[in-house]
Amino acid sequence: MTSGLSTSYCDTVPMDMISLLMLLGFALATFGAGATGAIFRPGEWYKRLDKPAWRPPDRLFAPVWALIYATIALSGWLVWREGGLSDAALPLTVYTLQLMLNAAWSPIFFGLHRADLAFFEIILVWLSIAATILLFYPISAGAAVLLLPYLAWVSFASVLNFAIWRRNPSPVRV
Template sequence: MDSLLVLVAFQAASFAAAATGVIFRSGEWYKQLDKPGWRPPDWLFAPVWTVLYASIGLSGWLLWLEAGIAGAAFPLSVYAVQLLLNAAWSPIFFALHQPGLAAVEIMLLWAAILATIILFYPANSAAALLLVPYLAWVSFAAALNVSIWRRNRPKPLSEGAR
């Protein structure tokens, strides 16, 4: 029973990070941005993220099952950091309208996910491997974020326009 409660706690933590994506979702500002043609349709993001958040929660729980909180304190701390970074991206991009800052933030998120995978692997390879699709999707999301930032940043005034 304790194990099931901890699984629920890991899933709750994972989906709490997802909540910022629901609260700070795309709106008129996002619709007006110049986006690359390779961007997937908007409807695809919710189901992909739902599966990924479930995998993230399951991954943390599997590590906890293997090593416990005390035995995996550092890897679980890095795991918590990546969840916080994940939660921070949507407000930076969608609420603050800062795709450049969001690009920097998503790169930090990418590094934190990779660190989590590396730290999880020795204790529980399945827990680590569950995070690989998440890393792949964040890699794609980072490329999309950078593309949107580059396409929409203000153009410098040319010398002749003065």
Template sequence: MATPRTKDIIALILLLVLCIGGGAVSGLLSPPGEWYAQLNKPDWTPPGWIFGPVWTALYAMMAIAAWLVWRKRSEKNVTLPLIIFAVQLALNFAWSPLFFGLQRPDLALIDIVLLLIAIVATIILFAPISRSAAVLLTPYLAWVSFASVLNLALWRMNL
């Protein structure tokens, strides 16, 4: 029988694999490609090489945040916060296929606005359970806020 510490380590590893692996799969299944290269872009569009390292760090922080909340399951009701976390993760994973795969910045914009709402809800729900978990999600919120504005600009510039 696994010890509580072993269960914690396994849970952390699974969450890291889910978040980082899911993000990687989403990105690999729908890479930017030629379509994105030909879009009109604002001057403040980050260089392509930055996205991989930023998302890897953000996915790791998301996994750790969820893990910190999951570890409190014996003390607090973590079901709703973790469900909302899963919803925002699904919205996150849907963005690349919508934007790059379907080449639909309009649908991706709807997705990313819903994602922002879900991230804020996750932070609000995580905060009373683990302040550290909520803080770990703030860079993610900032990056997705920026990505939302970029998504809007790309959509408008390429109508």
């Protein structure tokens, strides 16, 4: 004899609804990580820095990041959909790590005004994205491919970060 109490919430909600809620969750987590860029903005300090002539205009960064964050969210959702939370635990853990590292860059660079520390931190972001791509590929090649523009943009951002640091050496603070 089975009682209705043993039925889990997931058994009573249609899969399409769960999938949609998970997509929303991935979007909220990803854009939440990106929110640090809205909180820690360039400001006057950044305007006064010596920057390379090849730097894109400031107005380009927000739309590029918005598109990239959308692809990051979609990528994570695709891996969840294919592998689930249990079968894709390691890839989704590394995915979460790269989001956390991504979120840390703006407070370091724009908040602390530390281009030097931000450069080393963005290298960790790059490595975590590369690891995420490698771990996602066997589960969903499409999810891995969706992260390639992110890796390319962070590669460019790393070079820009390095150039700004070299042109504006940060004092070592304790």
